[in-house]
Amino acid sequence: MSGIVVTVTPNPAVDATVTLDALRPGAVHRARAVRHDAGGKGVNVASCLADWGVPVAATGFLGADNTAIFERLLAAKGIADRFVRVPGETRINVKLLDPAGTTDINLPGPAVLPAALAELGPAITDGTAPGDLVVLAGSLPVGIAPDTYAALVARLRERGLRVVLDASGPALAAALAADRLPWCIKPNRHELEEWAGAPLPTLTEIVLAANALRGRGIGLVVVSLGEEGAVFVAAEGALRARLPAVGSGRDGALSTVGAGDAMVAGIVAALREEAGLERVARLGTAFAVAKLGRPGPNLPTPAVVEALSARVEIAAA
Numbered sequence: 001m002s003g004i005v006v007t008v009t010p011n012p013a014v015d016a017t018v019t020l021d022a023l024r025p026g027a028v029h030r031a032r033a034v035r036h037d038a039g040g041k042g043v044n045v046a047s048c049l050a051d052w053g054v055p056v057a058a059t060g061f062l063g064a065d066n067t068a069i070f071e072r073l074l075a076a077k078g079i080a081d082r083f084v085r086v087p088g089e090t091r092i093n094v095k096l097l098d099p100a101g102t103t104d105i106n107l108p109g110p111a112v113l114p115a116a117l118a119e120l121g122p123a124i125t126d127g128t129a130p131g132d133l134v135v136l137a138g139s140l141p142v143g144i145a146p147d148t149y150a151a152l153v154a155r156l157r158e159r160g161l162r163v164v165l166d167a168s169g170p171a172l173a174a175a176l177a178a179d180r181l182p183w184c185i186k187p188n189r190h191e192l193e194e195w196a197g198a199p200l201p202t203l204t205e206i207v208l209a210a211n212a213l214r215g216r217g218i219g220l221v222v223v224s225l226g227e228e229g230a231v232f233v234a235a236e237g238a239l240r241a242r243l244p245a246v247g248s249g250r251d252g253a254l255s256t257v258g259a260g261d262a263m264v265a266g267i268v269a270a271l272r273e274e275a276g277l278e279r280v281a282r283l284g285t286a287f288a289v290a291k292l293g294r295p296g297p298n299l300p301t302p303a304v305v306e307a308l309s310a311r312v313e314i315a316a317a
C-alpha cells in the first residue's frame with residue numbers, strides 16, 4: 001500500500017448545477033433549484049478518495065477571489081490544500097440538469113502566468129515517495145502550454161511517481177506523443193476518438209485503440225463509455241465492466257457530472273492496493289455508479305461502494 005495521493009487540477013471550477021423541468025433552447029426557464037459545489041476533475045478525484053479513506057493532497061491553480069468554497073471542501077474532507085493562488089476568479093461551470101440528462105457549459109477560467117507554473121512542481125512532489133500516485137486531470141487554463149502535462153509526466157516519472165492522466169484534446173495528444181508516458185489514462189469514448197482521429201463505434205475498435213496505446217508503454221488504459229460501462233486494458237488482458245445506475249435524481253433527472261472523476265478515484269484506490277485488473281475494474285465502476293445522481297463530489301460509505309463493486313458485471317473484452 002503506497003502513501004499519499006496527489007491530485008492536480010490546473011483549471012478547477014465551481015460547478016453550478018441548475019435543475020430544470022425541461023431544457024428548451026431559446027426559452028425562458030424558471031429553475032427548480034441551484035447548488036454550487038467545488039469541482040474540477042482533480043478536486044472531484046481528491047474528494048472521492050478522501051471519502052474512501054485515502055490520504056490525499058490537492059493542488060493546481062485557484063483564483064484568489066473565490067477560494068472559500070474550495071477551502072471548505074478540502075478542510076471538511078481532510079484534504080491537504082496545496083493549491084497555488086493566482087490572481088482572478090476560478091471559473092463557474094454551469095450544469096443544466098433536466099430529465100433528458102445533463103448539459104455542461106464549461107467556461108475558460110482565469111489566465112495563469114508561466115511564473116505560477118514554477119510553484120506547481122514542489123506542490124505536487126512534496127512528501128511523495130517512489131511508487132506514489134499523482135493524478136493530472138482536466139483542462140489547462142489560458143496561458144499554460146498544451147505540452148504542460150507531457151512535461152510534468154516526464155518530471156514526475158523521473159522521481160518514480162506513477163502518473164494517472166485524465167485529459168482531452170491537445171493536452172492529451174501532447175502527453176501521448178511524448179517519450180515518457182503516463183502509467184494510466186482514462187479517456188472517454190469521445191476523447192479516445194479525438195486522439196485516434198476516427199470514430200470507434202464498436203467495442204473491438206476501442207480495445208484495439210487502447211491496446212495500441214498500451215503497446216507504446218502505458219500500463220493501464222481505461223476507456224469510459226457512459227451507460228455502456230468501461231473497458232480496462234492492461235498486460236493482464238482486457239475487461240469490460242458495467243453496472244446499471246442505482247438511483248436517479250428528482251423526476252428522473254440523473255446527474256452524470258463527476259462520474260468519470262469518481263471512476264478515476266476508484267482506479268487510483270485499487271492501484272494503491274496494488275490490485276489486479278479485475279479489482280481495478282470493479283472499484284472504478286463502483287465509484288462511478290455510486291457517484292451517479294449524488295450532488296457534489298461525494299461518495300456513499302465504503303461499505304456501500306464495496307457492495308456495489310461485488311455486483312459489477314465483468315466480461316472479457
Ligand SMILES: Nc1ncnc2c1ncn2[C@@H]1O[C@H](COP(=O)(O)OP(=O)(O)O)[C@@H](O)[C@H]1O
Nearest residue numbers: 188224225226227229230244245259260285288
Ligand atoms: N447512465 C449511466 N449508467 C450506468 N453507469 C454510468 C452511466 N453514466 C456513467 N456511468 C459510469 O460512469 C463511468 C464514467 O462515465 P463517463 O460518462 O463515461 O465519463 P466522463 O464523465 O469522463 O465522460 C462510466 O464508465 C460508467 O461506469
Ligand SMILES: O=P(O)(O)OC[C@H]1O[C@](O)(COP(=O)(O)O)[C@@H](O)[C@@H]1O
Nearest residue numbers: 039040041093138139258259260261
Ligand atoms: O477541466 P474540464 O475538462 O473543463 O472539466 C471540468 C468539469 O469536469 C468536471 O470535473 C466533471 O467531470 P466528469 O463529469 O468528466 O467526471 C466538473 O466538475 C467540471 O465542471
